[in-house]
Amino acid sequence: MKERIFLILQISAVFIGTIVGAGLASGQEISQFFTQYGYKSFFGxxxxxxxxxxxxxxxxxxxxxYRLNSYDGLILLVSPGFLGLVTNFLTTFFLIGGASIILAGSGALIHQYFGISRWIGILLMVVVSIIILLRDIKGLMEINSIIVPSLVIVIFTLFMLHLIFYKNINPSFxxxxPHYKDGWLLSSLIYSGFxxxxxxxxxxxxxxxxxxxxxLVTGSIIGSLGLTALALIINFLxxxxxxxxxxxxxxxxxxxNRFGKLIQIMLLLIIWLEMFSTEVSDIYSVGKNFQEMFHISYNKSVFLIILITIPISQIGFINLISFLYPAFGVIGFIFIVQCTIFYIKDTL
Structure with a gap:
């Protein structure tokens, strides 16, 4: 029984760690997709x-x-034809692009706060990622079992400090x-699709x-609820x-910044760890896809992807990713609809 509970909690941690990333941990994603829509963002x-x-x-x-091994198999199963091929290509593109940007971000973070070469930050991320990735699914579960509870502690601490020092905040406030944008529902659907x-x-x-x-289902549900709690707290802040x-x-x-240097350092550390968590998840996902597509070992796939991401991290895909993010979200939502229709037909 204890082993099953621990497994469920590990699955939920992987689910949260895969979705959170540095964008959510920093508040940037929540700000863009929810906060700008005012109080209705909580419904989103x-x-x-x-x-x-x-x-x-x-x-x-x-x-x-269907004993699927990667997202490639799932996408082509529920979305056969041209749209499935496009969705599969864009998913691979975004995951590799995301991994490249995280390498660049790690370099920038190390350079900004320690004044040392960006390459040290990039190589640090690469080396630690390889160590975890070569442990396959065990490595992914182990690292998220550490990072996600740390994230929860830091965000909850920030939330409690905010409530203690700012007591005038209430539902009517x-x-x-005021909201700065309309269309909170569409924004929520795009975000969930991505x-x-x-x-x-x-x-x-x-x-x-x-x-x-x-x-797996129980772990995913707990992960969804935990992720929602984090998003609600961050949105409130x-x-x-x-x-x-x-x-x-x-x-x-x-x-x-209002609550001292220690909280700032803890938050920055969590952001780096979430960058790391996303890096590992992205490379793992594409690694499994390459393993199935090109019939090469998973370990070779990992090294191949890292060799691809290092030079791309020097180009800077940030503007390109930002431009295509909503479009990918729309494709993601179409994928959700197709997946649901396939599942309903398959179970009838």
Whole structure:
């Protein structure tokens, strides 16, 4: 029983760690996709939660039934034809692009705060990632079992400090804060579509590796609820500090600055760890895909992907990714619809 509970918690940690990333941990993603829509953004986060729970359960069921090994197999199964090929290509492109940007980000973070060469930050990320990735699914589960609880502790500490020092914040105050954009529902659907498509890269091989449907579904549900709680807290912190948070690349750091150097350092460490977690998840997902597509070993796939990402990290795909992010979210939502239709037909 203890082993099953521990396995479920590990699965939930992997689910959270795969989706969170540095964008959510810094507050930037929540700010862009939710906070700007005012108090209705909280409803958007809850809708994302429902989609995460439903879709992760569907993906687990399909993956186990058809013994799928990577997102490539899932996409082409539920979306055969040209759209499936496009979705598969874009998913691979975004995962490799995301891994490249994280390498560049690690270099920038090390350079900015320690004044040393960016290459040290890049190589540090590469070496640690290889060590974890060569442990396959065990490495992914082990590292997220450490990073996710650390993230929860830091975000919850920041939340409690904010409540203690700013007692005048209440529901009526939150509701009175103006919104800067309309279309909160569409933004929520795009955000959930992007995350589910990226998350499938880990959920599919995880399902095949573990093979215990109940544990996988329960872990995904707990992960969805935990992720939602984090998103709600971060959104609350951001929305109660409008408009100041829009001036900063790391909005949560602006809030953390009020509570001393220790909280700032803890938050920066968590952001780096979440960058690392996303790096590992992205390379793992593409590694499993390359293993199936090119019939090469998983370890060779990992080294191949890292060799691809290092030079790309020097080019800088940030503007390109930012431009295509919503488009990929739309494709992700189409994938969600196709996945749901396939599952319903398959179970009838």
């Amino acid at each position: 986060i809850l809708i994302c939660c429902a989609i995460y729970i439903i879709m992760s359960s569907i993906i687990v069921n399909i993956s186990i039934k 939150i509701k009175s804060i 995350n589910i498509l990226c998350c499938s890269g880990v959920l599919v091989p995880l399902s095949l590796s573990i093979g215990k449907k109940k544990s 951001l929305i109660s500090n409008i408009p100041y948070i829009f001036k900063y690349e790391i909005p949560l750091l602006y809030i953390a």
